[in-house]
Amino acid sequence: MKKMIALGMAAMMCLSMTACSVSTSSKTETTAAATEAAETTAEAAKDSETTAEAAGDLVATADYPTKPITMIIPYGAGGTTDTWGRKLAVLLEKYLGQPITVTNQGGASGSIGSQFVKEQPSDGYTLLVCAETMGTYRTMNICDLGYDDFTVISPLVGDPKVLVVGKDSKYNTLQELLDAIKENPGKITMSHSGPGGSGHNQGLVLKELGYEVAMTSFDSGNDALLGVIGGQVDFTNPNISTLGGYIESGDVKPLAVFSDKRMDAYPDIPAFTETVPEAEKYLNIPYTLLSFVVNNDTPQEVVDVLKAASEKVFADPEWTDFVKQNAADPVYDEYKDDASIQAFYDNWKSVICWLQYDNGVAEKSPEEFGIKRIGE
Incomplete structure (x- = not known):
C-alpha cells in the first residue's frame, strides 16, 4: 500500500513538472511571437516611410495642402502665360498630392485676374502665374498692384524675343x-x-x-x-x-x-x-517674363512647401524637356534664393519702368513707387 501511494505521488509530481514545462514553453513562444510581430510592424512602417520618400511626397506640414488648389491665369486660354501655367499645374499636382484647377481670368493686361487672387484668403489655395506686366501696373496707371503685393515662389521662364x-x-x-x-x-x-x-x-x-x-x-x-x-x-x-x-x-x-x-x-x-x-x-533681362506667385502674407510654412514642390517640378524631365522644346530661357534656374529673386525683380522694374516713363508711355514716375533709375 505504501508503495502504491509513493508511486502515485511520483506520478503527480511528474505531471506537475510537465505542466510547468508546457506553461513556460507557451509563455516563451508567446513572447517570441509578440517580439516578431513588433519587429515586422516596425519594418513595415520603415518601408512605408521609404516608399513615401521615394515617391517624392512633400507634405511638410499637416495643414497644407489638404484640399484642391486653384491656379489663376490672368490671360486668355492658349497664350504664352496659359501654356506655361498649365504645364506647371500638372506637375505641381504630382508633388503636392492635390488636384489643381486652372482658371483663366483675362482682361486689363492681366490685372483683373491678379486682383482676384489678391482678394482671396492668403492660404496657398489660390495661386497666380503672371506675366511681366505685373511690374508696370502702377507706373502705367493700370491698377495699384505690383510684385511687392505678392510673394514670388519662383520666376519661371523668359520667352525670348x-x-x-x-x-x-x-x-x-x-x-x-x-x-x-x-x-x-x-x-x-x-x-x-x-x-x-x-x-x-x-x-x-x-x-x-x-x-x-x-x-x-x-x-x-x-x-x-x-x-x-x-x-x-x-x-x-x-x-x-x-x-x-x-x-x-x-x-x-x-x-x-x-x-x-x-x-x-x-x-x-x-x-x-x-x-x-x-x-x-x-x-540683360527677359522681356517676356513669367512668374509663379502667391499673396504676400501667405504663411511661411505654406510658401516653403510651394518652393520645395517647385524645385521638384524644375528637376522633372517633363518640365526640362518642355523648356528645351519651347526654346525658353530657364530664369528659374538662375534665381533661387529670396535675395537674388528680389534683386532680379528690382533690376527688371528699373530697366522697364524708367524706359517707359522716359519715352512718355508710362503715366506715373517710377520714383513715386520707390523704383530707382538704372545705375542709381
Whole structure:
C-alpha cells in the first residue's frame, strides 16, 4: 500500500513538472511571437516611410495642402502665360498630392485676374502665374498692384524675343536693317501688340539706342507677326514660342535674338548685342517674363512647401524637356534664393519702368513707387 501511494505521488509530481514545462514553453513562444510581430510592424512602417520618400511626397506640414488648389491665369486660354501655367499645374499636382484647377481670368493686361487672387484668403489655395506686366501696373496707371503685393515662389521662364523680317524682305542681316533705320528715321515700320507690352518696349530700346522706327500697334502679337509675313510692316519682335513654325517654313527671316545671348535651340541666330554692344544694359533681362506667385502674407510654412514642390517640378524631365522644346530661357534656374529673386525683380522694374516713363508711355514716375533709375 505504501508503495502504491509513493508511486502515485511520483506520478503527480511528474505531471506537475510537465505542466510547468508546457506553461513556460507557451509563455516563451508567446513572447517570441509578440517580439516578431513588433519587429515586422516596425519594418513595415520603415518601408512605408521609404516608399513615401521615394515617391517624392512633400507634405511638410499637416495643414497644407489638404484640399484642391486653384491656379489663376490672368490671360486668355492658349497664350504664352496659359501654356506655361498649365504645364506647371500638372506637375505641381504630382508633388503636392492635390488636384489643381486652372482658371483663366483675362482682361486689363492681366490685372483683373491678379486682383482676384489678391482678394482671396492668403492660404496657398489660390495661386497666380503672371506675366511681366505685373511690374508696370502702377507706373502705367493700370491698377495699384505690383510684385511687392505678392510673394514670388519662383520666376519661371523668359520667352525670348526674336527680331524678324518677312521672307521677301530686302534685309538679310540686322546691320542692314539698322543702317536703313538710320538712313530713314521714322520711316521703317515695326509692328507690336500694344503700348507697354514687351514688343513695344523693344521699340523703345531701339529709340534709346538712336534708331527711330515707326511703331504700328496690332491687336495681338500673332497679328503683329502676320503683318510682317503679309508685307504690311517691315519687321517685328515675336516670342520664340509662337515663331518656331514660321522659321522652319521659311515665312520669316530671323535677324537677331533681342538679348545679350544666343538661344541653345537656334544657335545660328545672333544676339542683338553682337551687332550693338551698347544695348547690353537693356538686354540683360527677359522681356517676356513669367512668374509663379502667391499673396504676400501667405504663411511661411505654406510658401516653403510651394518652393520645395517647385524645385521638384524644375528637376522633372517633363518640365526640362518642355523648356528645351519651347526654346525658353530657364530664369528659374538662375534665381533661387529670396535675395537674388528680389534683386532680379528690382533690376527688371528699373530697366522697364524708367524706359517707359522716359519715352512718355508710362503715366506715373517710377520714383513715386520707390523704383530707382538704372545705375542709381
